[in-house]
Amino acid sequence: MDTTPTDPLVGRLLDGRYRVESRIARGGMATVYLALDVRLDRTVAVKVMHRGLAEDPAFVRRFIGEAKSVASLSHPNVVQVFDQGTDGDVVYLSMEYVPGRTLRDVLRDRGRLPAREALEVMIPVLAALGAAHQAxxxxxxxxxxxxxxxxxxxxxxxxxxxxxxxxATNQTRTGVMIGTIGYMSPEQVTSGAADARSDVYAAGIMLFELLTGRQPYEGETPMSIAYRHVHDTVPVPSALLPGSPPLLDTLVAQATARDPATRPADAKALLVAAVDAHRMLPRESGPIPSAPVPPLPLPSGPLSPPYGVAAHPAPVNPTLIQPRAEVLTGPAAGGAAAVPEPRGGRKRGSWVLLTVLALVMVAAVGVTGWLFSRETTVVVPSLVEQNVTLAAGEARQKGFAVEIGPAEHDEKVPKDVVLRTVPAAGAEVKPGSRLTLIASAGPKRVNVPNVVGLELNAAREKIAAAGLTVDDVKKQASETVPRGQVMRTSPAVGNRVKEGSKVDLYVSAGLLMPDVMGMHRDQARTVLESAGFVPEFVEQTDSAQPCTVIAQDPRAGAEVDKGAVARMTLSACNNGEWHWPWENNGENANEDDNVIVIPNVVYKDVRAARDELSAAGFRVKVKKGLNRGRVLAQLPPGGQQVPQGTQVTLWH
Incomplete structure (x- = not known):
């Protein structure tokens, strides 16, 4: 156990609950500590994710979801997950503490395992994986x-x-393969895809290593090993270890097939094959006990030949493999030496009596073995996608003690339909065991909160607190809503939407400064004052039309507050006299010019005004003022006599 005193987490109370006692081990993704759960007064293992992972929001979200799934997996060969949480920058799992060693430690000490012992390790591993695959x-x-x-x-x-x-982290988006290269299936190498058959492949590689003491592929670089997983066929154990049982060659070959379709469908299917292989292997020593016994220490010296006469170590999981009743007679079984053929009838009668008694004892042993080894478990039925009430009735009929757990929201499964069971379907449990049904609460929907009138940052916080996200912020001019406040949302306030949905916010831009360039002073004053501005005019000598705006501050389209001062620069008004392009030194237009009167279209709908002027023979230019859809000003003004074809500018 690593008790490095410089570790900053040692001695710390995580989340007000877990007092870190010492560091157990450090891996590529996390560090494991021994801790005391002060709330329940029990020793636990706390796995703390490395800082690089904990700082990735995508990892944290996925990590929490996976932790919930694993916590629901109840199996004696799976390390139980108790709790998950964060404490500042620490993201952790609280798990069952299992004092002992890793299988890697055993392989490092012993090199390889005998065939039966290798299977006795693999069988509980496959049972754990099979339960996970079923879930x-x-x-x-x-x-x-x-x-x-x-x-x-x-x-x-x-x-x-x-x-x-x-x-889910950024590491995978930069081409990093997830997994350990020596056990990675071909499909994981080529596409990153992984399913139950990928676990089967890795289990086959691990069985190969248990039998031979080494992995099937070795190379100078991880990529050279990955290449061989994709393009080579995994050798059978007997290729490296002559005399290895053909049964195990077949098991390894099936599990490590390059094509996933030709492997066992999941670990449960491989488990059945492994149990059959274990039963068919010749015994190397006495029968395997069917009840837990104190484990013998694994020998650290060199291994004996796989099928030699040396005593066989105690199985790693003695409760998993059921014994076969065997009767040993003669000196090897510790009985008496062979009795010579008697000469007298009395001796012959005694011999017959002894034979009968022996047969009775054999029968008794056989019956007792059958009673203790017969099936005492039931299989959890598949109740997923059934109505929870009907599923509960079916489970009770099968003898389970049914409990309805808290419903969980699901986007695809209708309300009151079973999502999953604990234990999962296919698990083997004792008759009368408790079976928890988790039903769907239907799709989760939340109300779009009322954020109208809030400042933008406050609105964002309220949207996030409701489980939604702000997608886009759109600004709109408003004469009534102060600049920076939310005017409305899309979807609208009060609508029920899927949790995590995006909401658009429409925020007031206040008043937008209208474009009054070229507008006559009197018209500009009317437009600005009606919009809530305070106009100020400054004249300067200019060759433009008299009393028209030649500059403005703020600029057109600027966001301003109501009551702001609008500074307009005018061309010289010349006592209000107008000069038009067709006038020459103050003289009237030629009599040959087709002079017509400009209609007054102020306050008319801008489209109707434009059509009216065009029909009268004028060219029309439309500019945005307050953008209200009706004409606010026109130049030249209505009532003026101008040549046909003159350009008339409209502001709306």
Missing amino acids: GLVHRDVKPENVLLADDGRVKVVDFGLARAVE
Whole structure:
């Protein structure tokens, strides 16, 4: 155990609950600590994610979701997850503490395992993976480092879902493959895809390593090993270890097929094959006990030949494999030496009596073995996608103690339909066990909160608190709503939407300064005052039309508050006299010019005004003033006599 005193987490009370006692181990994604749960007064293992992962929001979201899924997985060969949380910059899991060693430690000490012992390790591993696959979970990183051998002989698989959580981080978007390259399936290498059959492949590689003491592929670089996983066929164990049982060659070959379609469908299917292989292997020593026994220490010296006469170590998971009743007679069984053929009838009668008694004892032993080894479990039925009431009735008929758990929201599964069961379908449990049904609460919907009248930042906070996100902020001019306040939302306030939906905010831009360039002073004053501005005019000598705006401050389109001062610069008004382009030194137009009177279209709909002027023979230019849709000013003004074809400018 690593008790490095400089670790800043040692001695800290995480989340007000877990007092970190010492550091156990450090891996590529997390560090594991021994801690005391002060609330429940129990020892736990706390896995703390490395800072680089904890700072990635995508990882944290996926990590929390995977932790919930793994916590619902109840199986004796899976390390139980108790709790998940964050404390400042620390993201952690609270898990069952399993004192013992990893399978990697055992391989490092012993090199390889005998055939039966290798299967006795793999069978509980496959049972754990099979239960996870039945629940829809994929491990993605099956390897000896993630298999724990407890001091009491139990086998535990750890780190379900952690590799999947890492897939959500920025690391995967830069081409990093998730998993351990020596156990990675061809499809994980080529496409990053992983399912139950990928775990089966990794389990086959691990069985190969248990039998031979090494992985099937070695190379100078990880990519050279990955290449061989994709293009080579995994050798059978007997290729490296002559005399290895053909049954195990077949098991490894099936599990490590390059084409996922030709592998066992999941770990449960591989488990059935492994149990059959274990039963068919010749015994190397006495029968395997069917009840827990104190585990014998694993020998640290060199291994004996796979099928030699040396005593076989105690199985790693003694409760998993059921014994076959065997009767040993003769000196090897510790009985008396062979009795010579008697000469007298009395001796012959005694011999017959002894034979009958022996047969009775054999029968008794056989019956007792059958009673203790017969099936005492039931399989959890598949109740998913059934109405929760009907599913509960079916489960009670099968003898389960049914409990309805808290419903969970789901976007696809209708309300009151079973989402999952705890334990999962296919799990083997004792008759009368408790079965919890988790039903769907239907799609989760939240109300769009009322943020009208709030400042933008306050509106963002309220939207986020409701479980929604702000997608776009759009500004709109308003004469009534102060600048910077929310005017409305899309979807509208009060609408029920999916949690996490995006909401657009329409924020007041206040008043937009109208474009009054070229407008006559009197018209400009009217437009600005009607919009709530305070106009100020300054004249200067200019050759433009008299008393027309030649500059403005603020500029057209600027966001300003109501009551702001608008400074307009005018051309010289010349006592109000107008000069038009067709006038020559104050003289009237030629009599040959077709002079007509300009209609007054002020306050008319801008489209109707434009059509009226065009029909009368004028050219029309439309400019935005307050953008109200009606004419606010025109130049030249209505009533003036001008040549046909003169340009008339309208502001609206």
